[in-house]
Amino acid sequence: MQLGAIETGFVFLLAVLGLIAPLVLIASLAERARGFAIALILSASIAGCLVAVFSFLKEPALLLELRWVTPFSFSLTVDRLSAFFLLLVCSVAIPVTVFGVPYFNFHYSEARRNWTWAFFSLFLLSMIVVVTASTGFAFLMGWELMTLTSTALIVVEGDSEDRRHNVLIYLLMMHAGAAAVATAFFLFLPHSDSLDFSALRLAGATIPGGLRAAIFVTAFLGFGAKAGLIPLHLWLPRAHPIAPSPVSAMMSGIMLKTAVYGFVRFAFDFLAGGPWWSGYAVLVVAAATGLLGILYGISEHDLKRLLAYSSVENMGIIFLGLGTSLVFVANHAPLGAALALTAALLHAFNHALFKSLLFLGTGALSHSAHSVNLNELGGLQERMPLTGTAVLVGCCSIAGLPLFNGFISEWLTFRSFLAGSTLLNSKADVVLPLMVGVLALIGGLAAACFVKAYGVAFLGRPRSARAEEATEAPFGMRLGLLLLAAGCVFIGIFPGILLRPLVALVQGLVPGAGVPNETLSIARVIPWIALLIVGVSSSVALLRHKKRMARTWACGLPGLSSRMEYTSTVFSKPIRFVFARVYRPDRKIEQQPSDHPYFPASISYRSVRTTSYERALYRPVVDSIVSQALRLRRLQTGNIQVYLLYIFLALVSLLALLRFQ
Amino acid sequence: MSIVIDVLQAAMLILGAPLVRGIIARLKAHLQRRRGASIWRPYVELFKLLRKEDLVPPTSSAVFRLAPLALFAATICMSAFVPVVHASALLGSRGDFFLLVYLLALGRFFLSLGALDGGSAFGGMGASREALVSSLAEAPLLLGLVALAILASRTDISGIVTWTLAQNIFNISAVHILAFASLAMVTLAETGRMPVDNPTTHLELTMIHEGMVLEYSGPSLGLIEWASAIKLQAMLALLVSLFAPWGMASNSTLGALVLALLFYCVKLGVLLVLLSVIESAVAKLRMYLVPDYLGVASAVSALAVIFTTLVKR
Numbered sequence: 006m007q008l009g010a011i012e013t014g015f016v017f018l019l020a021v022l023g024l025i026a027p028l029v030l031i032a033s034l035a036e037r038a039r040g041f042a043i044a045l046i047l048s049a050s051i052a053g054c055l056v057a058v059f060s061f062l063k064e065p066a067l068l069l070e071l072r073w074v075t076p077f078s079f080s081l082t083v084d085r086l087s088a089f090f091l092l093l094v095c096s097v098a099i100p101v102t103v104f105g106v107p108y109f110n111f112h113y114s115e116a117r118r119n120w121t122w123a124f125f126s127l128f129l130l131s132m133i134v135v136v137t138a139s140t141g142f143a144f145l146m147g148w149e150l151m152t153l154t155s156t157a158l159i160v161v162e163g164d165s166e167d168r169r170h171n172v173l174i175y176l177l178m179m180h181a182g183a184a185a186v187a188t189a190f191f192l193f194l195p196h197s198d199s200l201d202f203s204a205l206r207l208a209g210a211t212i213p214g215g216l217r218a219a220i221f222v223t224a225f226l227g228f229g230a231k232a233g234l235i236p237l238h239l240w241l242p243r244a245h246p247i248a249p250s251p252v253s254a255m256m257s258g259i260m261l262k263t264a265v266y267g268f269v270r271f272a273f274d275f276l277a278g279g280p281w282w283s284g285y286a287v288l289v290v291a292a293a294t295g296l297l298g299i300l301y302g303i304s305e306h307d308l309k310r311l312l313a314y315s316s317v318e319n320m321g322i323i324f325l326g327l328g329t330s331l332v333f334v335a336n337h338a339p340l341g342a343a344l345a346l347t348a349a350l351l352h353a354f355n356h357a358l359f360k361s362l363l364f365l366g367t368g369a370l371s372h373s374a375h376s377v378n379l380n381e382l383g384g385l386q387e388r389m390p391l392t393g394t395a396v397l398v399g400c401c402s403i404a405g406l407p408l409f410n411g412f413i414s415e416w417l418t419f420r421s422f423l424a425g426s427t428l429l430n431s432k433a434d435v436v437l438p439l440m441v442g443v444l445a446l447i448g449g450l451a452a453a454c455f456v457k458a459y460g461v462a463f464l465g466r467p468r469s470a471r472a473e474e475a476t477e478a479p480f481g482m483r484l485g486l487l488l489l490a491a492g493c494v495f496i497g498i499f500p501g502i503l504l505r506p507l508v509a510l511v512q513g514l515v516p517g518a519g520v521p522n523e524t525l526s527i528a529r530v531i532p533w534i535a536l537l538i539v540g541v542s543s544s545v546a547l548l549r550h551k552k553r554m555a556r557t558w559a560c561g562l563p564g565l566s567s568r569m570e571y572t573s574t575v576f577s578k579p580i581r582f583v584f585a586r587v588y589r590p591d592r593k594i595e596q597q598p599s600d601h602p603y604f605p606a607s608i609s610y611r612s613v614r615t616t617s618y619e620r621a622l623y624r625p626v627v628d629s630i631v632s633q634a635l636r637l638r639r640l641q642t643g644n645i646q647v648y649l650l651y652i653f654l655a656l657v658s659l660l661a662l663l664r665f666q
Numbered sequence: 667m668s669i670v671i672d673v674l675q676a677a678m679l680i681l682g683a684p685l686v687r688g689i690i691a692r693l694k695a696h697l698q699r700r701r702g703a704s705i706w707r708p709y710v711e712l713f714k715l716l717r718k719e720d721l722v723p724p725t726s727s728a729v730f731r732l733a734p735l736a737l738f739a740a741t742i743c744m745s746a747f748v749p750v751v752h753a754s755a756l757l758g759s760r761g762d763f764f765l766l767v768y769l770l771a772l773g774r775f776f777l778s779l780g781a782l783d784g785g786s787a788f789g790g791m792g793a794s795r796e797a798l799v800s801s802l803a804e805a806p807l808l809l810g811l812v813a814l815a816i817l818a819s820r821t822d823i824s825g826i827v828t829w830t831l832a833q834n835i836f837n838i839s840a841v842h843i844l845a846f847a848s849l850a851m852v853t854l855a856e857t858g859r860m861p862v863d864n865p866t867t868h869l870e871l872t873m874i875h876e877g878m879v880l881e882y883s884g885p886s887l888g889l890i891e892w893a894s895a896i897k898l899q900a901m902l903a904l905l906v907s908l909f910a911p912w913g914m915a916s917n918s919t920l921g922a923l924v925l926a927l928l929f930y931c932v933k934l935g936v937l938l939v940l941l942s943v944i945e946s947a948v949a950k951l952r953m954y955l956v957p958d959y960l961g962v963a964s965a966v967s968a969l970a971v972i973f974t975t976l977v978k979r
Contacts, residue, residue, distance in 0.1 A: 386727035386783075397729070397779075406772045407740075407765065419764045423812065423821060435975045439968060441812050442805040445767075449801030452775055456797055460782035465790075466725050530760045534743055534769075542739035549731070549885040551719035557786045557881055571782070571790020579798040583957045 011067055014056045015083065019069075021049040022130035027123040034115050039122065046126050047102050053095030053133065061088040061506060068139065078201065079146070082139035085510040086274065089350065090136035090266045096492075097258050097357045098129055104365045104485030105251040107478075111372060112249065113161075121161050121249070128154040128255065135263045141190040141200030144267075148186060151260060152179040158252040159244060168247050175244040178237065182230030189224040189271060192216060202275075209275040221279035224271040225287065231264035232320045235294040236622050241317055242301070246309035250368025253309060257316045258361030265323055265353045272331060273346070273514045284332030288440065291328050295321025295447040300587050303454040303580055306573040308367050308377040311458055312360065315403065318447060319356045323349045325444060326418045329437060333425065334515065336434075341424035343511045343518035348417035350507055355410040355496065359402040362489035366396035369478040369486065370462065375471045379458065379573035384467035389477045393463045395486035400455040402493040405448045408535050410496035413504075413527060415448060420523045450580070457576045466567040498535045501528030671918060672746075672756040679745040679903060683895035684708035686902070686938065693942035708895065715888030723881060726783045733780025734882065734889040740773035741893040745900040749827050749907045751926040752915040758824035763811045766823070766904075767804065770856065773893065774800055777878055784881030788870060792877025795953065799862060799874060802960040803855045809967035810849040813841055814908060816974045823904075827911050835912055841974045846909045848967035853905060855960060857898045860945040862956050872950055899934075902941075906933045 026049070029042040060067045066084035083091060105125065109118050131154055134147030159172055190200055196216070197208035212220070226237070233241035245253045272279055295318050302314030326349025333342035369392045371377050374385060386393035402409035422437045422444070467473040477483070496503055504524045512518050559565045581588055591613045596605040640651075688705035695702025722730060746756035747766045757765075778796055781789035815821045817839070818829035855862040858875040867873055868880075879890050907914070913929030915922035951959055 386729055404775060406775055407768050412768060416764055435972055438812050438816060438971045442809045442968060445805040445808040449804035452771055453797035453801045456775060456778045460779050464729060464779060464783040465785040537743050538739040541742050542735035545738055546735055548716060549720050553719050553721055554724045555721040557723040557784055565786055569787045570785060571787060571794060576790060576794045579794055
């Protein structure tokens, strides 16, 4: 086999992450060996970025045939879609690895550190396999490995009763999702002789309508579970917060994107658009996901849970773009479809950057201030200026503010809603323009949520002694944060660098699409706006040369304390009050003693958001499974003769079946 | 030539903004049978504030000083989108209304952060309420603009204005009325006027914007006040040019431009009289009635969008 430079790089990447780095880490506990392994992981990630960039430019796509290594059909390919996601995975992995070095050093013992890095490397490998797989088998292998290694990384942090329960839910839902994805693959089989992606692509063109709809729905369910679309999001706010921060960053930043990749592969590449209603179905689910995700997020005061819910919201935004694109594909409007798909893919990339930035920022907080509870933080911008600035950039990006990367993709999504009715002058659609309102509400609430997150955690006065004594995070952490923040700002001001290749990629997925005008116009206007804003603010700053310290007005009291500040809980109270129907809080007030209403010795107040999904949606399913299992238990007598009888009966019936077929 | 007019137009929105505030205060005083201060008073106040020193709480961070700059710059940038005397604007054809709305959001985001950085309860109170109002106001604002954009088949503001100019003055559709109603309601909320926020109060039960800026003084406060004045005039000018652009200059002759400016002043004057009547006649809404108010605006704007798509069909 002739290996060119790109192929060599790709093989190096796979070998390092899958074999060399884990083996080195398991074989030796020495500091030097670990350093070597981490350097290998880093260089593999850099190699991955290079492979992605160069194979994007190369035709035909890089193909790595591994049939001779494994007994199954196992091959990897880097076509344009894969290259984009490979770039996403590897470019986020670099800062996360840089951040992880000091983080794992401070938090774990020697042995655990090695296991963590070994699983980290395998986790990275699994995601690379998923996005580059070119057979169903390879895809499912990577998919499963991804679930298992991420579980291992969660369990490394500890395994209390509570955590085990959450991990169990994570595993259960991931496997249910994997089952749906596998089903989606197998449904192709009557019309395709193998599960090679090229065969599936061919079969996709000829598959009859009913089967097509079935494949679409199972794929949507499977990837929706991975993406955390409501109501399949249950695992996400449980699993992400309990992982170590760099792992949360990987899970939220990258792992969720593999679901986007899988969905795009199925819906656009294999099926070339689902049934006519598919776009609307995706839009409805995505709108609910975005709105409920951010509403749940804003009510959280645990920063990691808040970020996990905001991931749910952002997956909603990405799927809004994908749904819009499907609507356009169904209506034979390739230009609009290309625009919406570009928006969704760009948002996936942007979300990978800013969400991993924010999760790493949370890691820096838990390292320096020993808490991720917003109500125990505060005043940290002064104490950790670099971390604070990086997190501020992340918050601006995720809130979709201009000059930051989140804005570009949200803007493109907005414009794609209007593409049908204003630009193409085709049949105006009622649903898509109304989605502008939904996305605007999501964006407004997200801005409110991240004003709260950053403002309460980093501004004002410290709310606890731990926050008061916090110091800046170590160099490695700051470097990781800075890299991601720089990426957010750069893409926010010069989006053209990503948009041009993205449009080229999307044109391959949506046949007949030209270059959407919007992608050019935003890349032209944003640098000028950035120049105007920076110019005006820096010249106006000269006006204010004199400055004097003066205590905050305390209404005549001797001074303010941090207890007088707004907390995270009270900041979101108005929004929780207005959307009380969504939260359905369970309130309990207890007074001691109860017979003295006016002079109680103590009052305890508890308010918990009821998880109505569990009650209305999951509980019946679980109950019916348990009752079926109880019924099946009658088969289990514990008597070996009976089991032998079962085996005998099974054998006889199978033989009979074969005989009469 | 056109660029020069665009720059002058933006400068007029920026430099004339305090005057608009002064006129509103004067009109309100007349309606309430007071004599009222001179309409030039906001300029005097602005100069006074800009000459003073900045007082900064010792617990605050760099964000406290950055916030007014970001707000001011974003508002200046936003005013460059609004056509006044002729259909084009500095950024009117390059950017679209989504950009305009999100520039407002940028300024608001930083002002809220600055409020939280003061470390007092008032800042948090103002920021929290602003978060509620603005997150609910964004949807009707964008939907109202979307309705117009679909009618005009354009998303840039200059394009929409040009399209409206080409229509017959008597040819106003129901969509325009619905969109105007929702945008007018949202403008009141966005610019912190009655009945959503009271710009003249310092009562902690009611204040939103004033709560946020309570810790600011000197040039920082001056910038914030100036920015909110610019925002008010730019939003009003946007209403004028989107719904009643007639009278705008179609060529760049001096006479046409002066005439267009006169037309603009008359139209703005009508809006200002309306605004001061509303502010004198209407009581401020309770905090938790504001979502209902914005809900009505959202419903109206959604109807506008639905009707537009039907009209286009």
